[in-house]
Amino acid sequence: MGKVPYIKFAKNCVTDLMDTQNELESIYPIHEYENWFYNQATGLLTFSTGDDELNFKYVNVGSFSKKFNTWKWSWDNEHTLSKVKDDILHVKEFGEKHGYEKLTGGYFASSEHEAWEFTAITAKLMKGIGAYRPTSEHLLIFMVLTEFVDNETAKDIKDLYVECDKHEYRRRAFVCSHLMAREEVGFEEAFDTYENMELYDDDYQAWCNECEKIRRREDGWNKKSMEFADIRVVCEKCYFEMKEINLGYK
Known part of the structure; x- marks a missing residue:
C-alpha cells in the first residue's frame, strides 16, 4: 500500500x-x-x-x-x-x-x-x-x-492552582513565611522536587532551616511548629525561585 x-x-x-x-x-x-x-x-x-x-x-x-x-x-x-x-x-x-x-x-x-x-x-x-x-x-x-x-x-483540578501577580496562573505550593523574604534561609522540602514535575496527590511544600529545627524539636508538625512556620500559599514558579536562592545554603 x-x-x-x-x-x-x-x-x-x-x-x-x-x-x-x-x-x-x-x-x-x-x-x-x-x-x-x-x-x-x-x-x-x-x-x-x-x-x-x-x-x-x-x-x-x-x-x-x-x-x-x-x-x-x-x-x-x-x-x-x-x-x-x-x-x-x-x-x-x-x-x-x-x-x-x-x-x-x-x-x-x-x-x-x-x-x-x-x-x-x-x-x-x-x-x-x-x-x-x-x-x-x-x-x-x-x-x-x-x-x-x-x-x-x-x-478539584482548578483548586490546585493559584493566580500569581508575577507568574499568572500556576500550580499552588506551600512555603513558610520566612521563605517569602527571598533570602538565604535554607530550603527543606517534604519530598525532592524539580520544575514541571507531574504531581498527583501531593503539593510542593518547603520551609526554612529555623522551621526545620523547631519541627524536629517538636517531633513533627504540631500547633507550635505550624504557628512558627506561618505557612503561605505561592505559585510553583515562585517556589522554585525561592529554591534557587537557597541552593547550596546550609
Whole structure:
C-alpha cells in the first residue's frame, strides 16, 4: 500500500472531524453557553452561563495570524505551556514519518482553511472528541478537545492552582513565611522536587532551616511548629525561585 498523499489525508481528517463535531455538539451544546475560558495551566476549557459550567481537557494545536496569514504549531511556541502542547509532538513525529512537511515546520505562511486541516489531523491522531476555536480579532487559537470533565473533577483540578501577580496562573505550593523574604534561609522540602514535575496527590511544600529545627524539636508538625512556620500559599514558579536562592545554603 503506497503513501497516502497529504491533500487526501487532510481532506479525510476534515470529514472525520465534521462527524465528530456533530456528535459532540449533539451531546454538549457548547455554543449555547455565554462565556468560554481556557487555562493552559489546568489544561481545561470551560464554557459557562452563570454558575452552569461545561469543562473539557484540551490541547492547543496552534495559532493562525489573520494579520500576517501565518500558522504556528503550539510545540514551536515558547509562550504555550507544556501542559497543553507536549502531546502535539506526536503530530510532528507522524509528519516526519510520512513526509508531510506541513506537520513538521513550526511556523510558515498558511490560511485559516489549512489551520482547520491541521486541527482535524490532530483530532484524528489524538482521538479527540471535537475541536474549538475561541473568537478573536487577529490571532485564532485552535484546540482539540480530548475529554469531558465533570464539574466536581474540574473544581478539584482548578483548586490546585493559584493566580500569581508575577507568574499568572500556576500550580499552588506551600512555603513558610520566612521563605517569602527571598533570602538565604535554607530550603527543606517534604519530598525532592524539580520544575514541571507531574504531581498527583501531593503539593510542593518547603520551609526554612529555623522551621526545620523547631519541627524536629517538636517531633513533627504540631500547633507550635505550624504557628512558627506561618505557612503561605505561592505559585510553583515562585517556589522554585525561592529554591534557587537557597541552593547550596546550609
